[in-house]
Amino acid sequence: MFSNKPSVHVPTVVTRLTWRYVLICTLFCVAVFAIVSVRLKASALKRIDQVLEDELREFADLYAVEGITGLTAEFERETRATGAEELFCRLLSPQGNVLLSSDLSRWAGIHEQLAAVRFLSRPNQVGFATLYPDSHPLNARLASINLDGKGILQLGMSLLRENRSHQRTRRILIAGSLLMILLSTCAGLLIARQAMAGVRRVTRTVGDIRRDNLYQRVPPGSEGLEINELADAFNRMLQRIETLIEEIKDVSDNVAHDLRSPITRMRGIAETTLTGPQDSDAYREMGLTILEECDRLTEMINTMLEISRCESGAFEMNRETINLTDLLNGAVELFHPVAEEQNIRLRSDLPNIPLTIRGDKSRLQRVIANLLDNALKYTPTGGTVELTCRKETDRIQVDVRDSGIGIAPAETDRIFERFYRCEKSRSTPGNGLGLSLAKTVIDAHGGTLQVRSVPNEGSVFTVTLPSG
Numbered sequence: 001m002f003s004n005k006p007s008v009h010v011p012t013v014v015t016r017l018t019w020r021y022v023l024i025c026t027l028f029c030v031a032v033f034a035i036v037s038v039r040l041k042a043s044a045l046k047r048i049d050q051v052l053e054d055e056l057r058e059f060a061d062l063y064a065v066e067g068i069t070g071l072t073a074e075f076e077r078e079t080r081a082t083g084a085e086e087l088f089c090r091l092l093s094p095q096g097n098v099l100l101s102s103d104l105s106r107w108a109g110i111h112e113q114l115a116a117v118r119f120l121s122r123p124n125q126v127g128f129a130t131l132y133p134d135s136h137p138l139n140a141r142l143a144s145i146n147l148d149g150k151g152i153l154q155l156g157m158s159l160l161r162e163n164r165s166h167q168r169t170r171r172i173l174i175a176g177s178l179l180m181i182l183l184s185t186c187a188g189l190l191i192a193r194q195a196m197a198g199v200r201r202v203t204r205t206v207g208d209i210r211r212d213n214l215y216q217r218v219p220p221g222s223e224g225l226e227i228n229e230l231a232d233a234f235n236r237m238l239q240r241i242e243t244l245i246e247e248i249k250d251v252s253d254n255v256a257h258d259l260r261s262p263i264t265r266m267r268g269i270a271e272t273t274l275t276g277p278q279d280s281d282a283y284r285e286m287g288l289t290i291l292e293e294c295d296r297l298t299e300m301i302n303t304m305l306e307i308s309r310c311e312s313g314a315f316e317m318n319r320e321t322i323n324l325t326d327l328l329n330g331a332v333e334l335f336h337p338v339a340e341e342q343n344i345r346l347r348s349d350l351p352n353i354p355l356t357i358r359g360d361k362s363r364l365q366r367v368i369a370n371l372l373d374n375a376l377k378y379t380p381t382g383g384t385v386e387l388t389c390r391k392e393t394d395r396i397q398v399d400v401r402d403s404g405i406g407i408a409p410a411e412t413d414r415i416f417e418r419f420y421r422c423e424k425s426r427s428t429p430g431n432g433l434g435l436s437l438a439k440t441v442i443d444a445h446g447g448t449l450q451v452r453s454v455p456n457e458g459s460v461f462t463v464t465l466p467s468g
């Protein structure tokens with residue numbers, strides 16, 4: 001059994017959509033944060049390297065012109081102007097011995113770091129390294145230049161200021177990302193709620209529909225095409241259910257009606273037998289009537305069951321290759337005596353060659369018999385009934401034509417419904433199931449059964465079947 005209670009563990013679509021939206025937004029923010037952060041750092045470092053290199057080249061030029069004396073004065077001037085904890089300079093011999101150095105007292109632990117710097121062997125080669133001295137909470141950038149083999153000039157710069165500005169940027173980025181995630185949560189929730197509003201409306205309306213107000217329909221809304229399509233699908237389904245329920249109601253009414261008459265008749269007979277002793281002929285007559293009524297009822301019930309089985313696909317068709325020409329000739333032969341008795345001309349125009357189809361022989365025989373039976377039943381004395389058959393490209397067409405009472409245009413669509421009997425023919429014996437069964441059988445064979453009729457002139461029932 002299906003429960004109509006929503007499961008408590010299943011998250012709503014709104015929740016899922018919001019989470020997904022937030023997740024996507026978070027990933028996007030993290031990616032943007034990482035890219036911006038890395039690029040900012042790289043461009044800052046590039047700028048610093050450029051400043052250091054320019055300064056180094058100036059020192060190198062000065063050294064070339066003024067020698068170590070000029071360089072000593074410049075070292076002092078630079079460190080004083082910038083601050084001894086911000087900048088340091090060194091001149092090394094080609095062997096790596098320190099020839100000249102600015103004040104390194106504020107740079108604790110720098111010597112070990114400097115000792116580990118890769119030595120520049122190529123003349124005029126410029127190299128960069130990042131140092132992590134103990135004295136500086138963050139790091140420092142070192143640029144070195146090989147003075148044409150005459151020594152190494154080094155210039156170091158604290159990255160403290162850069163790092164601080166980088167941290168500030170990072171904080172702004174994090175705050176921006178968090179704000180964006182928060183906004184995206186609200187936006188996601190709003191969008192998901194709006195998207196689902198239409199579904200909720202459809203669910204509410206469908207939920208309100210009960211047995212007694214099946215005519216109700218989901219009205220079109222402005223939420224979007226998909227929701228209108230969903231509403232349309234529901235409306236079509238409701239229409240089908242309504243039609244089905246109407247049909248079931250009609251069928252039950254008709255069954256009740258058709259059962260009442262024979263049962264009333266049988267009850268009347270039973271009452272008569274109880275009123276007093278009857279002669280044996282009367283008893284015989286009563287027995288025969290009861291038998292007839294029982295046969296009629298049994299046939300009706302069997303036909304109904306057969307229609308249900310065919311419709312539900314539960315019946316087994318004994319498919320075989322059938323010579324349709326033979327089957328039609330047999331049917332004409334069978335109905336000749338009936339036609340003669342009613343003084344109706346029964347003609348046939350059938351091909352001389354065998355026309356084969358794949359189908360259920362006995363069921364198809366029953367269909368043709370029903371159509372011929374109807375044609376003879378609803379054609380007055382002196383009329384004509386004609387059976388013709390011809391082969392089209394991949395189909396075979398069988399026509400049963402009569403010059404009978406015909407069918408009113410308003411009723412032609414209804415004659416295939418179960419128990420439907422036309423106004424004009426209600427006094428003729430019948431149960432209104434024959435055509436319904438015929439159509440179901442022909443449909444199951446992949447064919448069609450149609451009618452064209454003119455009241456008081458006659459009708460043509462056309463069966464088409466795929467040739468096999």
Ligand code: ADP
Binds near residue numbers: 404415421423434
């Ligand atoms: P029935 O047992 O009443 O003949 P059918 O299902 O065979 O049941 O036919 C349904 C109704 O269609 C009939 O009651 C009759 O009113 C109409 N009908 C069927 N065939 C013909 C026909 N050849 N000419 C006129 N009316 C027909």
